[in-house]
Amino acid sequence: MPRLSSRPGNIRASPIRRIAALLDAARRKSDIISFGGGAPSIPPPKEVIDYIVTLLREKTQKTVGYGSTRGLPELRSRIAEDLEKWWGVDYDPEKEIMITTGGTEGIYLALTTVLDFNEEVIILDPTYLGYSEAIKLSGGRVRTIPVSVEEGYQPDVEDLKEVVSPLTKAFILLSPDNPTGRIIDEGFVKGLVDLAVDYDFWIIYDAVYKHITFDKKNPWIDSYPGAKERTITINSFSKEASMPGFRLGYITGPPEAIEAMERIKQYVSLAPDTVGQYALIKFYDDGIKDRYLREVVIPTYRKRRDLMYELVKEYLPEAKTVLPEGAFYFFIDMRYYLEAMGRSDEEFSNRLLYRKSVVVIPGSYFGNRGVGHIRMTFVSEPEERIREGMKRIGAYVSSYIL
């Protein structure tokens, strides 16, 4: 075999995807409770499925035919109306919105379009593990600023000031956050936008969980003065519409940036899935989206969140965490237990799966400051199984500690 590029050797395979693959295999054998990958366990709205079933039957060829690279105009105009309604920001659906192959492609296109070789991107530590690899794939360098459970996982503008320099090309902000569930403070957003203007860097605002919030609304960076001309937002229908299988999301940004990202997308994926786009057109119609979020998604996840919080307190009283304000993850400082057990977070997670058939994600996967933590999602399992899983974790820890 001829030599491969140095590119794949420089990035790591996603450990969460690996765990997902292991899980698929293991599920056939035993009753595994997954607090692992963020895969929604509630179905999308029935009206949406009924709609595409009818379209597939009655207009087959159009429904499975090619669409344009930017995505169906009827979908983009609905997105613009929706963003205006929710956050009061105007987007031109022709020029400032593009449909992407999930949030993943949105991040990839944004970084590829913005970064030249060796330019720096600042991310939080810990944060979503895909950022560092996508930055490296795009030729950029990763810089980090710390967050910790003591500060409710809120980043500090002073830390950002220390890392920002003329080499800074972009800052990636994820809110609500994965792995911590934190919604970003408005004070930080203001400080970030000021710095981005001063140093002329991009803000990549990953808002894939924007609608999964329990107590307060997620800020929208483009609504801050000076932000819109330097912000690319990343959105996904995998979470808010519970349809990850269609691989659809969208990005917003300045017209020149969207045009540049479209040009790259032509050679990366050509166009987004057509069937899924029709499903999403229906999702925005007749108030289906807001009703689904209000009556199904948020109440379901809120109950699970509150239950998991109670159970973490009960079974892991010495662990430190915060009640997630959004998204669907707990990020838990387990150092008290791990030190007593003499285990790393990864060893703990592996053994927990082996001994108790419960999946959690090692915190070290999310950055150096995630060492000694675990991430648990409440999105995949119903309440009785969250109870059962937490009981197993408690039993496992007790067997070592007591």
Place this chain on the structure above:
Amino acid sequence: MPRLSSRPGNIRASPIRRIAALLDAARRKSDIISFGGGAPSIPPPKEVIDYIVTLLREKTQKTVGYGSTRGLPELRSRIAEDLEKWWGVDYDPEKEIMITTGGTEGIYLALTTVLDFNEEVIILDPTYLGYSEAIKLSGGRVRTIPVSVEEGYQPDVEDLKEVVSPLTKAFILLSPDNPTGRIIDEGFVKGLVDLAVDYDFWIIYDAVYKHITFDKKNPWIDSYPGAKERTITINSFSKEASMPGFRLGYITGPPEAIEAMERIKQYVSLAPDTVGQYALIKFYDDGIKDRYLREVVIPTYRKRRDLMYELVKEYLPEAKTVLPEGAFYFFIDMRYYLEAMGRSDEEFSNRLLYRKSVVVIPGSYFGNRGVGHIRMTFVSEPEERIREGMKRIGAYVSSYIL
């Protein structure tokens, strides 16, 4: 707005995608006949649509849920069986096959995974216009070897020998070919494989039209001794299953290359469309695929091809072309007419659309040696409209020439 990367500025927007967008707008106004983009005009098999309609209704969440990055195992094993049946080559569905977001992502992942900065990729001139841009996006340099209508658009191993060097990292071969419809001669394949072994470069075999052949079978490079360990094949369901809207294809390659491409895919698109993968599982079952190709796809396209060939001879007797052996394009040397008219191929195409509402693609889009040519597809229009379109082209040319 902060500066963008130099990357998008180095690649050109696909002119065919631009024409497709113009066409969408223009269609609402007048009766446009499209010999432009290669979008199938026959629906996929009804059994396949019925199957996913049932799945969407009865197993909604699984059907629209996340799949693994490599694609559903049940689909990959069917692909392996099918390739064994058609070309007698063994692939391990676990290690040597990955589902991609159409052929486009397959090409992008192959190039990104194989190329380091400034390494060379040899392509034909003319050829599919996406290659040069994807090569540049991956940091590589484009080299070309010529093909011409006089040689039936077959490349010459002697030309390849002149361009091959230690800088050569890959050769891209497309067969059946776009824009020319040529099926590659076995003699060239043998010479190519020998050179690839000698100079240790990759063969990227773009076989997206492999099943669209009219008179003979398309060669399969991996069946030549020494080829499989250095070949990545690109496949698409957009053409052979008439389902471009699901954005699905697959690649085969050595296990290490597939593993490396999977690692990059995790950060480019995460995973392929799940709904479409279920559709394709059905496509391979019950003999549906082979029957659909034999009874619907090939007879439909063959009739259109034969008709268009007759009409080109009738209305453009001084043009030079060859009867396409596969795919669904005519590449036509129009220099006799264009010189008489004093028009470039692009001017001709633009005016033909404006005056006669017929879309053809300028040959210069496909490379320097495509200057003075046009590409016409017979995939999008039924026979009576092929007749009407060719009549319009004849009338347009005659008005200048006579």
